[in-house]
Amino acid sequence: MINKTNFNIKEVTGCLGGECYLVVSGNKTVLCDTGFSFAAPQAASNIAEATGGAGPDYIALTHAHYDHAGGAAYLKSVFGNAAVIANSLSADIFARPGALRVMRELNASAVEEAPCRDPDASRGHGDMLDRFKADILVPGPEDYTVAPDLVAIAAPGHTRDTTSYYFEDLGLLFATETTGVVACGAVVPTFITSYAQSLDAASRMEEIAAPSILSPHYGLLSGDDALLFPARAREACEVFADFVLSRHQSGMTYDEIVRAIHTAYYDALLLPTGKQPLAAFITNAKAVIPRLIAELE
Numbered sequence: 488m489i490n491k492t493n494f495n496i497k498e499v500t501g502c503l504g505g506e507c508y509l510v511v512s513g514n515k516t517v518l519c520d521t522g523f524s525f526a527a528p529q530a531a532s533n534i535a536e537a538t539g540g541a542g543p544d545y546i547a548l549t550h551a552h553y554d555h556a557g558g559a560a561y562l563k564s565v566f567g568n569a570a571v572i573a574n575s576l577s578a579d580i581f582a583r584p585g586a587l588r589v590m591r592e593l594n595a596s597a598v599e600e601a602p603c604r605d606p607d608a609s610r611g612h613g614d615m616l617d618r619f620k621a622d623i624l625v626p627g628p629e630d631y632t633v634a635p636d637l638v639a640i641a642a643p644g645h646t647r648d649t650t651s652y653y654f655e656d657l658g659l660l661f662a663t664e665t666t667g668v669v670a671c672g673a674v675v676p677t678f679i680t681s682y683a684q685s686l687d688a689a690s691r692m693e694e695i696a697a698p699s700i701l702s703p704h705y706g707l708l709s710g711d712d713a714l715l716f717p718a719r720a721r722e723a724c725e726v727f728a729d730f731v732l733s734r735h736q737s738g739m740t741y742d743e744i745v746r747a748i749h750t751a752y753y754d755a756l757l758l759p760t761g762k763q764p765l766a767a768f769i770t771n772a773k774a775v776i777p778r779l780i781a782e783l784e
């Protein structure tokens with residue numbers, strides 16, 4: 488039995504761009520993503536305040552990107568009783584020194600751009616990336632119950648390890664960047680590794696028909712906004728694929744297509760939110776173009 492009023496969502500973000508949310512219900516408190524490592528100390532104090540010092544029961548991670556999972560190890564060090572839930576592929580990424588180096592580089596440029604610049608961040612404050620450890624591993628592509636009434640649902644497409652979470656008792660889906668982010672009233676596609684899988688994830692969302700969706704970097708969607716979201720997400724992905732493919736077929740270079748995406752998506756929709764660091768946007772745009780073209784041609 489789903490009781491829509493039976494939960495609260497509290498935003499506990501440490502720094503704009505590394506959004507993280509507490510889902511508080513009668514039987515458990517779940518932190519959904521953790522934000523940047525450099526903002527983890529601030530997120531920790533927000534979480535302590537929101538939970539009366541108790542902290543969350545679980546820390547659920549959608550994927551091993553620096554702005555989503557960067558703060559996990561720091562927050563675990565503060566809230567030792569919280570069980571960290573991650574896809575096994577996410578845990579593999581944290582074990583790779585090269586991946587940690589990229590996270591640190593992106594962190595450093597996010598600190599430069601961040602509206603909340605933390606003077607300690609450049610000295611590695613909050614950076615416990617080396618100590619990442621998951622307590623509960625989501626093993627594979629099948630749905631996996633990670634806690635009572637909490638099911639992990641693989642949603643690869645943004646990255647290979649991307650995982651969403653469905654709170655069965657609450658009718659709440661914690662969605663991922665595989666199905667895009669909401670910004671300026673639009674859905675901005677943010678798939679990187681697979682267009683086809685992003686469409687699959689939108690279809691899966693449609694089947695679930697969650698009455699409430701916790702949308703990455705945005706917050707709660709409910710009512711029609713939640714029910715219409717999967718169709719809007721699919722359409723946004725299709726429009727983006729056409730955008731890239733038509734420019735490629737008209738002879739534009741990858742760099743020219745990156746600039747076109749920068750104008751149409753970053754400047755028009757993401758920049759006004761102040762949430763996505765430009766360096767990460769460009770990195771993702773450069774990665775998605777050749778993959779998308781290869782997938783469609």
Ligand SMILES: [Zn+2]
Pocket residue numbers: 550552555645664
């Ligand atoms: Zn990401």
